[in-house]
Amino acid sequence: MTRHPVPGRPIPPHLQELIAYLLGLKGGRTFESLAAAIQGAYTASTLRRAVDGRMPTEKVVAAFARAARAEAADVGQAEADEAVRLLRAARAEVTAARVAAARAGRKPYMPRRIATLRGLAAAMCRVRLEAGDPSLSALERAGAGALPRSSLALVLAGKRLPSAGLLAAFLTACDASECVTRELNATRDRLDPRPTPPRAARLSDFYPCADADPEIQAAHDRAERSLEIRALCGKTVEEDWYDRQLREEDERRPAWTLSDAEIEAWASEAESRPDTAPPAGELRSALLEMRSRTRPC
Structure with missing residues (x-):
């Protein structure tokens, strides 16, 4: 016997369709x-409840449509897809009606400063209620993989702090306002016991060196070129106090601090000047011997 929708229960138009x-x-x-056509996947009572005015599940309506077309070659896939489409439209219609009823005559929800995990869970439950109180399954579908039902259930029960991604997906699925989103995200960050990772050090964090300024470096290069030109022209080059200090320190350097590169540079300079005494070979040997003799033990 065909069971008709329960009388007296208001049924949304899309669900009636x-x-x-x-x-x-x-x-x-x-x-x-x-039920026999789908080999007992759902009982006759379950299939009967799908048309009595209550909101069925997608799996039930798809199985209902396939069972009705079990003898067809395509096994009722097109009918199952159409039934699921009508069901989703009915759910959207019911959710919109709940949201309108929840918001009618009330001020928009604005959470106050929250200091506990349970307070955050209560605020999320209020946001869910403002969105029409969608089921966990509906939120999971709306989250597209970012809102697993098991994790969301623990979060809404106040037993787990939501991750930043889960909270963002939840607020998006519930169409939360910008103010609510900002406040709940700030609350989650305050309640997170994990320390914030340190920011990478930047050059601006340290005391700036004046010589690193490009204009100052360019001025140094111009001064050095000017001294080289004056020396090539045979003009007397006056040393400033800094250059004089560097030269005197270099002249007072112990022989054992000379590197192989410095000794080789001096020997190469001696080879380029035939009138230099002693010759380059003797200079290299003398410097190496002096370095080995004066090296501290």
Whole structure:
């Protein structure tokens, strides 16, 4: 016997359209025969509840449509897809009605400063209620993988701090306002016991060196070129106090501090000047011997 929708229960228009579509597919067949067609995946009572005015699940309406077309070559896939589409439209209609009823005559929800994990969970439950109180399954579908039901259930029960990604996906799925999103994200960051990773050091964090300034470096280069030109022209080059200090320190350097590169540079300079005494070879040997003799033990 065909069971008609429960009388006296208001049924949304899209849900009425789904019920009419499923009953049209069923025709004169009994619910027991439909259950047998899908090999007991759902009982006859479950299939009967899909058309009594209550909101069924997607799996049930898809199985209902396939059972009604079990004898067809395509196994009722097109009818199952159409039934699921009508069901989603009915759910969206019910959710919109709940949101409108929840917001009617009330001020927009604005959470105060929250200091505990339970307070954050209560605020999230309020946001969910403002969105029409969608089910965990609906939120999971809206989150596209970022809102697993098990994790969300623990978060809404106040047993776990939500991750930044889960909270963002939840607020997006519930269409939370910008103010609510900002406040709940700030609350989550305050309650997170993990320390914030240190920021990478930047050059501006340290005391700037004047010589590192490009203009000062360019001025130094111009001064050095000017001294080189004056020396090539045979003009007397006056040393400033800094250059004189560097030269005197270099002249007072112990022989054992000379590197191989410095000794080789002096020997090469001696080779370029034939009138230099002693010759380059003797100079290299003398410097190496002096370095080995004066090296501290």
